[in-house]
Amino acid sequence: MEDRYDVIVAGAGMSGSLAAAGAAKTGLKVLLLDKNNEGEVGKKTNWGWVCGDAVASNHLDFVNKHIGISFGKPELDLKVDGVIAYSPDLKTKVNFDGEGYVLDRPEFEKKLRNHAVKSGAEYVPQFDVEGPIIENNYVVGVFGKDKNMRHLEIRAKAVVDALGVATTLRRKLPADQFVDRIVDVDDLESTGRYIYDCEVTQEDLRFYDPKNALIHLNQQVSPGGYGWVFPKSQYGRVNIGIGVQKSSLEIRNAKLGKRDSLHTLMDEYVKSIPNLKNPKLFNKDNNGKGYWSVAVRRNIECLVFNGYLGAGDSMAMPNPISAGGIGPALVAGVLAGENAARAVHEGDVSTKGLWQYNLDFNREYGRKMAAMESFRVYLQSLNNDLINYGMSKFLSRKEAEDLAYGRTTELSVASKVSIALSGVSNITAFKNLVYTVKKMKAFNEIYGNYPKTPDEFPKWKEQVSKEMEDFKEKFKPNPI
Numbered sequence: 001m002e003d004r005y006d007v008i009v010a011g012a013g014m015s016g017s018l019a020a021a022g023a024a025k026t027g028l029k030v031l032l033l034d035k036n037n038e039g040e041v042g043k044k045t046n047w048g049w050v051c052g053d054a055v056a057s058n059h060l061d062f063v064n065k066h067i068g069i070s071f072g073k074p075e076l077d078l079k080v081d082g083v084i085a086y087s088p089d090l091k092t093k094v095n096f097d098g099e100g101y102v103l104d105r106p107e108f109e110k111k112l113r114n115h116a117v118k119s120g121a122e123y124v125p126q127f128d129v130e131g132p133i134i135e136n137n138y139v140v141g142v143f144g145k146d147k148n149m150r151h152l153e154i155r156a157k158a159v160v161d162a163l164g165v166a167t168t169l170r171r172k173l174p175a176d177q178f179v180d181r182i183v184d185v186d187d188l189e190s191t192g193r194y195i196y197d198c199e200v201t202q203e204d205l206r207f208y209d210p211k212n213a214l215i216h217l218n219q220q221v222s223p224g225g226y227g228w229v230f231p232k233s234q235y236g237r238v239n240i241g242i243g244v245q246k247s248s249l250e251i252r253n254a255k256l257g258k259r260d261s262l263h264t265l266m267d268e269y270v271k272s273i274p275n276l277k278n279p280k281l282f283n284k285d286n287n288g289k290g291y292w293s294v295a296v297r298r299n300i301e302c303l304v305f306n307g308y309l310g311a312g313d314s315m316a317m318p319n320p321i322s323a324g325g326i327g328p329a330l331v332a333g334v335l336a337g338e339n340a341a342r343a344v345h346e347g348d349v350s351t352k353g354l355w356q357y358n359l360d361f362n363r364e365y366g367r368k369m370a371a372m373e374s375f376r377v378y379l380q381s382l383n384n385d386l387i388n389y390g391m392s393k394f395l396s397r398k399e400a401e402d403l404a405y406g407r408t409t410e411l412s413v414a415s416k417v418s419i420a421l422s423g424v425s426n427i428t429a430f431k432n433l434v435y436t437v438k439k440m441k442a443f444n445e446i447y448g449n450y451p452k453t454p455d456e457f458p459k460w461k462e463q464v465s466k467e468m469e470d471f472k473e474k475f476k477p478n479p480i
């Protein structure tokens with residue numbers, strides 16, 4: 001490893017490896033750093049590659065189109081028809097996300113890292129990135145410890161932060177009005193995820209479906225989040241988990257007089273799946289059981305700073321409703337690599353020189369995120385009865401699907417009439433849904449006018465923050 005590069009990419013997860021591949025293939029000198037050893041590339045934490053590992057096909061197509069990688073076995077473990085979300089009473093289901101795959105995550109990460117190396121990036125494992133080097137208000141490199149615990153400073157013209165949700169780079173940037181350094185705890189889901197081999201005792205596609213990724217909404221079981229059962233290629237093997245929002249869990253425990261934690265709820269959820277019996281941990285790559293966090297807000301509004309670009313979980317990119325972060329991490333990795341390379345070649349890595357990356361990501365993914373965040377906040381304000389009622393009566397399937405994609409919809413007259421005939425709490429919840437859809441439209445419009453230059457950004461961001469704060473003031477977590 002040398003002490004000077006064109007681009008340093010910190011983190012060799014999916015966003016980092018793609019950014020490194022994209023920048024290196026333009027002929028730049030690129031360094032890709034990751035704290036894991038070579039055999040465990042992309043591992044998020046000591047707990048493993050903690051993830052549901054489901055990704056929609058269109059995101060893989062995006063990578064193929066831009067970077068030229070095509071995927072197959074072993075990294076694509078199982079093709080699924082889509083994702084199905086069930087209401088708490090299991091009587092209503094909503095399909096979304098279309099065809100996709102459940103990944104063999106360690107294999108997928110290795111493939112991307114190998115592609116980065118083949119494209120010319122220098123990959124250094126077992127390097128712990130501790131923070132950015134900042135000079136004259138520019139990020140000019142990173143510091144950290146190598147595998148021999150030597151403290152090193154490495155410099156570059158541009159640094160890509162792909163360190164995931166616990167990033168040591170974004171959180172240490174100088175305070176300014178562009179990149180937020182803090183993510184609110186209510187915008188995080190604490191998650192648990194196991195991979196189990198189970199005996200399937202009877203067919204009941206509401207709980208285990210070998211062709212679909214299942215989501216269970218239930219404010220008592222996973223307050224402020226959801227449970228999932230995603231199938232793997234071997235019959236009876238599942239990726240199973242829950243996500244919970246801290247405030248929702250606290251409220252639920254207080255109201256029910258319980259002291260449940262993520263861990264106890266996770267174990268209860270596994271036990272509650274009636275047709276999956278005798279679960280045995282499938283611990284390949286030591287990846288059987290883990291806990292981690294995922295952000296479920298709009299992505300950090302500005303993804304660049306002088307000499308710095310962020311991609312993937314480091315920039316809170318997962319979908320606020322589904323917590324699906326693989327797609328945006330892939331898209332952002334590709335775009336960050338392209339934009340870092342362009343700015344370095346043009347000799348302008350200032351916020352202004354990197355601004356195109358904001359526009360590219362907003363166009364490809366980010367523009368629907370604030371709308372989806374507001375819908376998530378609305379959902380977290382509903383108890384099980386209201387979710388049951390809402391999913392079966394407020395929305396047609398098409399409307400529910402649209403909302404889950406952040407698309408706004410004209411709510412059908414039929415549902416409005418049926419609501420008018422029902423109880424007071426339902427009417428309030430329906431009125432709140434109408435209000436939420438209106439707000440979603442407003443957010444989509446604001447994001448349609450994403451600032452073309454950094455000068456316009458502070459005013460635009462103030463508007464986004466104010467609208468979202470007002471919305472959150474109106475809808476508080478209320479799981480029980």
Ligand SMILES: Cc1cc2nc3c(=O)[nH]c(=O)nc-3n(C[C@H](O)[C@H](O)[C@H](O)COP(=O)(O)OP(=O)(O)OC[C@H]3O[C@@H](n4cnc5c(N)ncnc54)[C@H](O)[C@@H]3O)c2cc1C
Nearest residue numbers: 011013014015035042052053054129164312313324325326
């Ligand atoms: C339980 C759970 C379930 C999920 N399920 C899904 C799902 O089914 N579908 C979906 O689309 N998304 C899902 N997500 C989200 C998805 O896993 C992430 O969005 C995705 O991994 C983001 O990729 P990334 O490359 O940005 O970051 P990461 O995957 O977090 O990679 C970051 C890399 O940086 C390395 N690193 C971190 N800190 C340092 C450091 N200081 N120095 C050096 N290296 C460092 C890490 O070791 C890792 O290799 C889930 C998340 C969780 C927690």
